[in-house]
Amino acid sequence: MKPILDEVFRPVRLARGLPNEHYIDDLVYEEERDAVLFATWAGIGFGKDIPDAGDVMPVDFVGMPLVAARREDGAISVYQNTCRHRGMVLVQEKTNVRGTFRCPYHSWCYGLDGRLRATPHVGGPGHNVHADIDRDELGLIAIRSHVFMDVIFVNVSGRAPGFAEVHGGLLERWREFDLPAYHGGGDSSFALDLACNWKLAVENNCESYHLPWIHPGLNSYSRLEDHYNLELPGSCSGQGSRVYRRLAGEKGETFPDFPGLGERWATGSEYVSLYPNVLLGVHCDHLFAIVLEPLGTSRTREHVSIYYAEPTVRNARYRTLREANARQWREIFLEDLFVVEGMQKGRRGQFFDGGRFSPVMDGPTHLFHHWVATMVEAGRRGPAE
Amino acid sequence: MTRFAAEKDEGRGVSEDAAFLAAHSAGDNRRLVELYRAAGLSRIDSGDIDAGCFFLTQAYVFSLEAGLRDSAELHGLLAARGREE
Numbered sequence: 001m002k003p004i005l006d007e008v009f010r011p012v013r014l015a016r017g018l019p020n021e022h023y024i025d026d027l028v029y030e031e032e033r034d035a036v037l038f039a040t041w042a043g044i045g046f047g048k049d050i051p052d053a054g055d056v057m058p059v060d061f062v063g064m065p066l067v068a069a070r071r072e073d074g075a076i077s078v079y080q081n082t083c084r085h086r087g088m089v090l091v092q093e094k095t096n097v098r099g100t101f102r103c104p105y106h107s108w109c110y111g112l113d114g115r116l117r118a119t120p121h122v123g124g125p126g127h128n129v130h131a132d133i134d135r136d137e138l139g140l141i142a143i144r145s146h147v148f149m150d151v152i153f154v155n156v157s158g159r160a161p162g163f164a165e166v167h168g169g170l171l172e173r174w175r176e177f178d179l180p181a182y183h184g185g186g187d188s189s190f191a192l193d194l195a196c197n198w199k200l201a202v203e204n205n206c207e208s209y210h211l212p213w214i215h216p217g218l219n220s221y222s223r224l225e226d227h228y229n230l231e232l233p234g235s236c237s238g239q240g241s242r243v244y245r246r247l248a249g250e251k252g253e254t255f256p257d258f259p260g261l262g263e264r265w266a267t268g269s270e271y272v273s274l275y276p277n278v279l280l281g282v283h284c285d286h287l288f289a290i291v292l293e294p295l296g297t298s299r300t301r302e303h304v305s306i307y308y309a310e311p312t313v314r315n316a317r318y319r320t321l322r323e324a325n326a327r328q329w330r331e332i333f334l335e336d337l338f339v340v341e342g343m344q345k346g347r348r349g350q351f352f353d354g355g356r357f358s359p360v361m362d363g364p365t366h367l368f369h370h371w372v373a374t375m376v377e378a379g380r381r382g383p384a385e
Numbered sequence: 386m387t388r389f390a391a392e393k394d395e396g397r398g399v400s401e402d403a404a405f406l407a408a409h410s411a412g413d414n415r416r417l418v419e420l421y422r423a424a425g426l427s428r429i430d431s432g433d434i435d436a437g438c439f440f441l442t443q444a445y446v447f448s449l450e451a452g453l454r455d456s457a458e459l460h461g462l463l464a465a466r467g468r469e470e
Contacts, residue, residue, distance in 0.1 A: 054452075099452030107446045118469075120446050126438030128445075128468050135470065 002380070003028065007354060008373040012366040016354035018373065023197040023347040029297045033062045035379025036276050036372055038156035041163050043278035043291040044068065046305050047076055047150045048183040054098055054112065058091045061154070062294050066143060067091045067101075068152050071112045076147055078154050079114055079140040090140075101140075114140035150181065150307065151278055151289050159383060169232040170272065176261050177282050181307035184286075184322050185314045188306040190330055194337060196344035198294040199372065201302060202273045204340050205290075206368055208239040209361035214335050229363050230272055234371060237364035238272035244283050247328065249321045255285040258309040273364075275371055285309065288329060298344050304329065414451035418444045422459065438468045445469070 003019035010016075021028045044059045050070040058081050059066045065081035067090060081090050083103040090101050090110070100109040100117050109118040116135040123130035144155040146163040148171075153163060164171060171178070183189070194201060204210065208227035211218055226243045230236070244267055246254045258265075261284055269283040279290035286308050293301040306326055308314075313322060346352060357366045401420075408416040425440030441462050448456040463469035 097452075098450075099456070100449045102446065102450040109446060109449050118446055118449055120442045121439070126435045126442055126468055128442055128463060129470055 002031070005373040005377060008369050012357050012363050013359035015357060015366055015369070017357070017366075018199070018369050019354050020347045020349075020352055022372070023200065023344060024297050026297060029197075029294075031376060031379065032372070033294075034157075036375045037062055037294065038064075039375060039379065040160050040276055041146060041153040041155050041166060042276050043151045043274075043289075044078070044154050045152045045291060046183075046189075046289065046303070047147050047152060048189075048305060049094070050076065052096065054096045055094075056091050056097050056101070056112075057094045058089070061156070064156060065089050066154065068145075069097070069112050076145060076152055077112070077114065078143040078145040078152065080143060082141070083108055084116065084138040084140070085119075110140050114142055116140075149177075149280055149287060149289050150183070150305065151280075151291060153278070167235045167274065170236055170274065173232075174270075174282060176265065177258060177287065179258055179260075179309070181258075181287050181309065182311045182313060184306050184308055184326070187319070187323050188326050190304050190326065192302040192304070192330075192333055192337065194300045194302055194340055195298055196300055196340040197298055197347075198277055198292045198300040199368075200340040200343050201292050201300055201336075202275075202277065202279070202368055203365050204336050204343075205271060205273045205279045206237050206239070206364040207362060208241075209358060210339065214339055215332055218332060229361075230270060231364055231367050232272075233367060234275075236272040236274045237367040238270065239364065240268060240270040242268055244269035246283075246285055247321060247325050249324070253321060255308055255313055255318070255321065255325075256310045257284045273368060275368065286325065302333065304333065414447045415453065417447040418451075418453060418455050418459075420444075421447065422455065425462075434466060438463060438466055442468065 003021045007016040008018055022032065042061070044061050044066060045057060045068060050057050050068055053070055053072045053074065055070045057068045059068060066078055067081035068076055068078045071077055082088070083090050083105065085103065085108050086105055088103050088105040090103055097112060100111050102109050107120050108116065111117050116138045118128065119133055119135065120128050122128060122133050144158050146153045148163065160166065208224060211227070212224050226241055228240050230238045230240055248254050265284045269281065271279070271281045273279050277292040277294065279292070281288045286306055288304060288306045291303045293303060295301055306329065405420055408420055421440045421444035425437045425444060428440060429437030441459055445456060445459040445463060448459055460469050
């Protein structure tokens with residue numbers, strides 16, 4: 001029986017969180033795959049991982065085989081990673097396609113634009129055409145995609161409103177960061193394996209309530225009262241801080257700032273969970289993006305990438321500072337590990353009822369629960385006519 | 386090599402087979418194109434159009450995959466015989 005979600009829809013002061021089944025039940029996990037992850041704009045990876053024309057990267061997105069490709073014009077396209085002939089997975093590993101994707105089974109070939117270019121021997125040996133095989137109808141299935149802050153988003157269902165329509169509020173709020181940002185290189189990416197449902201990592205990122213207890217080091221300069229809640233219904237929720245402090249090296253060296261930022265960003269930073277599975281942070285001197293890769297009801301891989309205002313930050317002279325910044329974030333995210341994993345274990349408690357929220361501190365977390373419940377209910381009703 | 390190709394290619398010597406296998410094993414598209422193209426043209430010269438187009442198709446596919454310039458010429462050879470769009 002599918003869990004009842006009525007309690008989630010109540011105002012935050014009265015609401016309960018999503019029922020346990022949303023964290024531990026395989027059937028609900030699959031229901032959320034379709035109704036939440038496939039029906040909206042979900043993150044699947046980073047553009048920095050396919051920097052050059054012809055770079056292709058297979059992605060297993062909640063079991064769905066996808067391939068992200070950097071086309072000749074520099075834009076990114078995402079396709080279903082499945083040959084239109086016998087359903088073979090086309091791209092098995094990250095590579096650079098110099099010409100076409102060649103299916104390793106019968107060698108049907110597709111261009112980076114997804115067009116079917118060759119169907120060898122389809123009409124018999126040495127006959128590569130057949131009246132009943134229309135190549136124009138047999139290109140790779142394109143998956144709707146969008147790139148924001150270097151995160152590759154896909155809408156698998158193809159039915160979500162446009163990315164800018166869904167996330168227009170955040171795009172406007174962060175329009176000053178609509179600038180080129182440069183990945184810091186190999187030391188500015190890392191991944192963490194979490195023994196928890198993907199939503200618990202989202203939820204933990206939504207609130208600052210836990211900072212004094214879980215991140216006492218952070219709290220020494222960024223106190224709980226320096227934070228504020230961020231709520232953009234249907235798009236994202238999270239927190240902001242009024243006291244961001246730049247990381248400085250031993251000689252006082254700092255990263256260059258993004259140009260043209262308003263005064264509030266001199267000491268301000270914001271962190272949002274962009275629904276469903278992307279976490280973003282902005283500061284005057286760096287950004288980070290996190291893609292949460294759901295791997296099962298209680299397994300998630302957290303992919304973290306850090307970006308800077310200038311490509312020079314990749315140079316050796318910034319190395320120590322860059323590594324310190326990555327290390328600082330890694331330590332913070334590791335501090336969160338036992339919490340998200342503990343909440344996962346706690347949801348095996350048969351009498352846990354979804355939990356009660358702090359009416360003051362948990363608004364952003366409740367907003368996410370409310371959104372998930374809304375998407376799940378919409379999924380149960382089926383696609384609108 | 387496919388069984389078909391082997392049957393169609395009774396005249397091919399052991400050393401040529403070894404060259405094909407080595408190129409396949411190495412994933413050397415440029416060499417594969419060279420070998421298949423030569424095999425295709427020789428079959429066509431001897432009047433065996435189907436066998437020739439089989440080998441030219443192989444060459445064409447490997448040239449497409451690698452983005453080699455040969456693909457335009459190979460496409461032309463196949464299209465001229467009604468084997469490509």
